[in-house]
Amino acid sequence: MKVDINTKMVTLLGKPLGQSFAARMQNAGYEAAGLNMLYFYTETENEHLGEIVNGLRYMNFAGFAVTKPNKVEVLKYLDELDPLCEKMGASNTVVKTADGKLVGYNTDGVGFYTSLIEEGKIDVPNTTFFNIGAGGAGRAMTCVLAYYGAKKIYITDYFEESAKSLVKDINENFKADCAEFVPFGDYTKVADSDAILNASGIGMGKTIGQNPLPAEFIDGSKFYFDACYNPEKTQFLLDAEAAGGRILNGLGMSLYQGAKQVELWSGQSAPVEAMRKELLTILEEKNAK
Numbered sequence: 001m002k003v004d005i006n007t008k009m010v011t012l013l014g015k016p017l018g019q020s021f022a023a024r025m026q027n028a029g030y031e032a033a034g035l036n037m038l039y040f041y042t043e044t045e046n047e048h049l050g051e052i053v054n055g056l057r058y059m060n061f062a063g064f065a066v067t068k069p070n071k072v073e074v075l076k077y078l079d080e081l082d083p084l085c086e087k088m089g090a091s092n093t094v095v096k097t098a099d100g101k102l103v104g105y106n107t108d109g110v111g112f113y114t115s116l117i118e119e120g121k122i123d124v125p126n127t128t129f130f131n132i133g134a135g136g137a138g139r140a141m142t143c144v145l146a147y148y149g150a151k152k153i154y155i156t157d158y159f160e161e162s163a164k165s166l167v168k169d170i171n172e173n174f175k176a177d178c179a180e181f182v183p184f185g186d187y188t189k190v191a192d193s194d195a196i197l198n199a200s201g202i203g204m205g206k207t208i209g210q211n212p213l214p215a216e217f218i219d220g221s222k223f224y225f226d227a228c229y230n231p232e233k234t235q236f237l238l239d240a241e242a243a244g245g246r247i248l249n250g251l252g253m254s255l256y257q258g259a260k261q262v263e264l265w266s267g268q269s270a271p272v273e274a275m276r277k278e279l280l281t282i283l284e285e286k287n288a289k
Contacts, residue, residue: 008265109140146170
């Protein structure tokens, strides 16, 4: 990749970033689209975030990406927010406009929604969801579901205050009475749901082989989504598939959120298949080790 005086920069602000695949996927997309852009990492927490963001205003940046722990904190340093981003209360994507303004978006939810309807073939307004996990991924997923008119969303989390806060935000900012809090460990509402979502992170990393949903609540007539895609099939998805359920992992969510970022930063369509190919190559390399 050639970098010259006209190269538009994009950086990811967060910490830690050693596990991120974003730079390779994004740069593969830029190359395939013939864009003179470069994506790289900047590890930072909240302490100096404002100073860094202000500095980016005056440099040759198309914008920047944001991940934990900065997705909420960054809002105070932006000039404008996309309506979905404003209601969600978190931004993972910032675009620098021609006149130097910083505009916040959230493509996490958009990536999930695109994957859900295109790959999962889910009719959101006529679907009841049971969501496990109220952290960053769970918030993005459930907020976008409410934004697009989900019939009902049951939300549970080990940290019950997080789940209660998310339910409150959804009902106040998106759709009244759309979300309902469920105490952690109570899975009786799964029977009333059409789609079960795992946004808890259980099943990846140190919890590989674990399933947050007890076997007796797995029903082969339902749809199951896991925000994780490494491993390709978590125990949650393996158990659901074995019972005859339809399953989908988070690869598409990651891909489509990144593709939306490319579109926002460049103003042109993203080369989705080139980005998908690079993402799959990264996973193959990682699994081969």
